[in-house]
Amino acid sequence: MTVFTKPSIIANKAESSKTPLVEGTVCPEAKIAVPTPALPPPALPRRRPAPSPLRQTMRLFFYLINLALLFLLLVCMVTLLYIRLTQFHTGNRYQAYCAIPMDIKELEALKTDPNSQVVPLRWSSEPDVQIISTADDGATENFVNMLREELDIDGMIEKISVLNNGQQVNFIHDFTTNITSIVDEERCFIMELDRELVMMPDAFVLNIERGHGFDVTRVHTSLRAVLPAVREPTLPLCRSRPTYRLSRTTRIVLKRSADEPSHDYMHFSGKHIQEIEIGNLGELLEYEKKNSA
Template sequence: MTVITKPSGILTKQVIINPPQLEFEPNGKQACDEEKIEIQPEWPKRSTGSGMCCILLGAMMLMFLGFVVGLMLYQQFMRPATVRRYQGFCSIPIPNDIREIVSTVDEEAGEDFVNALREELDLGDSVEKISVLNNGHRVNFIHDFNDNTTGIVDDERCFIMDLEPELVLSPELFITGLEQGGQFDVSRVRSNVKAALPALQELSRAATELAAKCFSRPIYRLYRDEGVVIRKRSADDPKHDYIQFSGKHVLELKIDNLPEILAYEKKIKGN
C-alpha cells in the first residue's frame, strides 16, 4: 500500500496482479500498487501563419535563384556565336589588268600595279565601316547588313543606296579572309548611278550609324537607271567620283548627275 501524503502532479495507475482487492484509506482515496505517469502541463497552441509565410518565401527565393542560374547558363552556352570585331588598315593594290587575284599575304606589289587603295577598316557583326583614303581625301562607306543599305559619307553630303552583295563581302567572310591571308578579287568594276532630288529629309530608323554620320548634311538616294548591272571598267571611262573595296572587286562609282546636285545645293544656300 502506498500512502499519499499530499497532492502531487503524479497520476497513479492501478496494476492488477491478483483477483481484485480494493482497499480504501480513511480519507477516501483508493490504494493500489502504482506505476507513475508524469503529467506535462499543456502549452498554448502556436499560430502556423508565420511559419507558412516563411516556407513560401523560401520556396519563391529558390525558384528565382534557379531561374537566374538557368538564364546565365543559357546565355553562356546557347547563345549564337558572334563574329569578333576587326579593326586595322588595308592597302589594296590596283592592277592594270582587267582580272587579277591578289593575296593579302603578299608584301610587295609587282610591276602590274600602278597604285594602291588605302583603307581603314572597322568590321563588326553586321556593319562594315570603311574609310577610304584617296589622294588625301577621306570618304566613309558604311555597309549596314541589318538594314541592307550602303551609305557614302563625304565632307559636304551623304548618299544612300541598296547594299549590293555582289560587291560587298559579309563581315564574317571578310574578317576570316583578312585574318587567314586569303585571296581577294581586286579587279576593277564600274558602276554609274544617279541621285534623286530633292534631298531626303530623314533616314530610316534602322540605319542608325549612317544617320549619326550624316547629321546636318544633305542626303541623296542613289539609283541605277539600268538596274543592278556591274560592268568592267574601260580605259576610256571618265574619272570616278568614289572608289572603294569591300571584299569583292574595287568599285569605281560615278554619279552621272553630280553637277545637277551641286547646282541644287548652291540654289538652296542662296535662298
C-alpha cells in the same frame, strides 16, 4: 396325415403371377456430368540468374561514360553555335588596314595565276604610315596609286574608310537594314546594299585571317542621285549633311586601265573594287547652290 387342398396353391400362384418382376426403375433418367480434363498448369517464366555485382558495376560505369560523352558533345555543339551566331554581334570589333595597289603592272606582279583576277592582299592590324618626300616623285606617284582602306567591323555593320586621291570617304554597309551609306565631307548618299559587291562581315574577316586572295576586278557602277534631299536621315553622321538616295543605272566590269571612265567614289569591300559615278552630280550641285542662297 395332412392333406393340402389345391385351391390354396392356385391362389398363391395367381398372387405371385400378379407381382411385378422389377419393382420401380432401377436407373431413373438423369443427366450425368462428365468431368472435363484438367489443363496443364501455365509454364512459369524462366528466371535469369542475377548478374554479379561486378558486372552491374561495369554496366553502370559504361552507361555513365556514354552519358558524359553525349553531354560533352552537346556542350561543344552549343558552344560552337553560340560563337558562330554571336561572333559579330558582341562588342568585339575587328579592325584592319590595307593598301591596295591600283597600278595594273603591280597587280599583275602580285598574281599567283596570270589568268586569275585573285590577288593576295596584305591586311594588317596596324595602319600603314608612310613618310613621303616631295622631292621623290616616284614615291609620291606610288602613294597616289594605292587605295588605302581602314576596315572596322562591329556586329553586322561594316565601315570602310577610304583615302583615295587625298579624299576621305566613309562607306558604311548595314547588313541588318540592307543599306549602304557613303559619307564624305560635304554630303551623304544612301542606296541599297549590293551583296554582289559587298562581302558578308564574317566571311570578310575569315578570308583576311586565313590569308585568302581577293578578286580585285574593277566594277564601274553608274548611279543617279534622287532629288530633293532626304528630310530625316537615319544615319547620325548624316544629320548635319544633306542626304540623297542613289538609284543604279548601269554596271560595267573593267578589264584594263584604258577602260577607266571617270568616277567619284571608290572602295573595296571583299568582292571587286567598286567605282561609283554619280551621273547627275552637276545637277545636284546646282540644287544645293539654289537652296543655300
